[in-house]
Amino acid sequence: MSRPTVLAWGQAVAGALCGVAVGVALFRRWHDVAVAEAWLNARLVSFTGLADTSSVGAAVIFPLDERWVGFLVSTGCSVAMLLIPPFVLAALLVGFRRVTFPRAAVAVALAVVLLVVVNQVRLAAVVAAMRMWGFEVGYQRSHVLIGSAISTIGLILVAILFLLLVGRAGRPRRISGAH
Template identity: 70%
Template sequence: MIRSRPGAWLGAAAGGLFGIAVAAITLWRWHDIASAEAWLNARLVSAAGLADATSIGAAVTFPLDERWVGFMVSSGCSVAMLLIPPIVLASTLVGFRRISLPRGITALALAVALLVVVNQLRLAAVVISMQTWGFRLGYERSHVLIGSVITTAGLIAVTILFLVLVSRSRRARRAVAGVH
């Protein structure tokens, strides 16, 4: 039988509500996040020598076949939507005291960083595909097929890492430390 600590549900509710509030702010400000992603992607694409890219708001533009082309980081393509599950889960687990605050912050920070990296790889794949197959065919292939593969593989890796970080029990940590 599991005994409930007094106030455990209150802490869990507070943690969950905090996570939902941060997730709501993330949704509300998704365009700002998308604009930051476009800015970062343009810098990374340029630094890697893939294209002389620039960003305008949430759009990444670059020269292709003697004209400027680009793509928009929309709400469905932004990392903002991908951030919501780990934000809510980490804050709820901290609220339930299933994990410590430092462990929750560490797991969340790593998840956020890796999700940003995965999405930047996906956006870079769009640029490479458009250069390889042309504007229309390159965008279609990278957005539908290549981008989905990158995002799915990345989400699986991030989910596994997140779960490993939050699931290590105190007993397992004590055993590793030699404390009984």
């Protein structure tokens, strides 16, 4: 292999390793992300006046029918696992020099913010449904049906936006009349 080819593969491997390192860190620290999400959701829901919520660890709790109820932001409910693909993909694209680092950083930052927002809306919908339909019925309707719809639509939109951002390569344009 020529020196430029070895350098290109070295950059690709370095990019992949960086993306995988961030992915592993998110995977290993998902509970810390879930605790931050519960804290953020409790503040969001209280701020909107939907319920007087608090967070305890990775749980969001609030009074309902003269008792405290809530939900736990578990592995499946946390945004942590959804954050891994944008980091890994962006690192690979930068490593293979398909995307510049600034473009990848913007795409990842936007994906992270939007995924967190989508998940916060989903968690707030759980609180709203539990207040509207009661603990058991509200949780089941919002977690299974409403929450899944919010997550699916949000994830698809974020993925499309991410791909549009990293797919817009800054390639030189052809000069008209050039062959």
